[in-house]
Amino acid sequence: MTTPWGELELARFPEDPRDRLRAWDASDEFLLRHLAEREEQGAALSGTVVVAGDRWGALVTALARHRPVQITDSYLAQEATRANLARNGVETGTVRLLTTQDPPPDRVDVFLVRVPKSLALLENLLLRLAPAVHEGTVVVGTGMVKEIHTSTLQLFERVLGPTRTSLAQRKARLIFSTPDVSLPRPANPWPYTYALPDGIGAVSGRTVVNHAGVFCADRLDIGTRFFLQHLPESRAARRVVDLGCGNGVVGTAMALAHPEAEVLFVDESFQAVASAEATYKANDVPGHAEFRVGDGLAAVPAGSVDLVLNNPPFHSHQATTDTTAWRMFAGARRALRPGGELWVIGNRHLGYHVKLRRLFGNSQLVASDPKFVVLRAVKK
Structure with missing residues (x-):
């Protein structure tokens, strides 16, 4: 990536030479150009610089000389940031890495926001950071045009103060907010709790507990509902994984x-794993459970699992891709014991049965409706 201060070598995490998706986009470049123009006009960044939603560490790597704080919901983004900082010779500790579950800084002088896909996650982020913002705080958001909606701007305005946008450049846009510390801010509605249907x-x-940003946070999505009606009934599985656990309702059902x-809940989202743990505890579930933020099953010993339950995502931010599903399936095959099973739910059109047959040598249709299929693959 070419920045106003030089070129950076950047990659997504985990790095895959076959992956043609970049670790940055035009909105990252637009924001960095804007900050460089401010510097040329004598308004260099100073004080505590907070960068929220930096997807693969491109922004904090470019701004490392300002010793920024990064706040992210993504384990993969955090690992990408570590790798990209090292790749570009930035010393460990130059950038402070926080998750969306960590307490934010007490004072924010520059607040840079890469607009997330989830409006709820943005709402929670702005409400948590607002008390640290003061009248002199520089607030700039960035995103692609298709990611910034009227509701996005209204949220900035409702929580922080008067908000305007830039003209679009290369299908990217900037958001500028002027903090109004006298603004009465709404209470943070997250986490959100509701009762499941019969x-x-x-x-x-x-009870289900959802932190902001978790998929379908205000209701049970129809895919999960279908999966819950067709979960394995065998009691032979002693070690079960809810892979990509989201709010943990599938793993909680098995428990x-x-x-x-023993149920392991794992997701790359810090918000998701916090939700899964809260859901599990809210229902006084007997037995033993573990909650882990990580890169799928990469940290799970090979041949140590009896059953993996998975509803894989088919988006990476705005990009449609089957890369995540493929890695989840491959990770499940490695982690399963011989005879262990992977159960997957997915949209019919995604063709997961083809991938499972390639990896496992088999794939059985457990259940289907006009939109979804539940598939079972056995490790030989």
């Missing part, structure tokens, strides 16, 4: 139905 097995009527099983 007719979905062990979790019927149970309730099979209290003798």
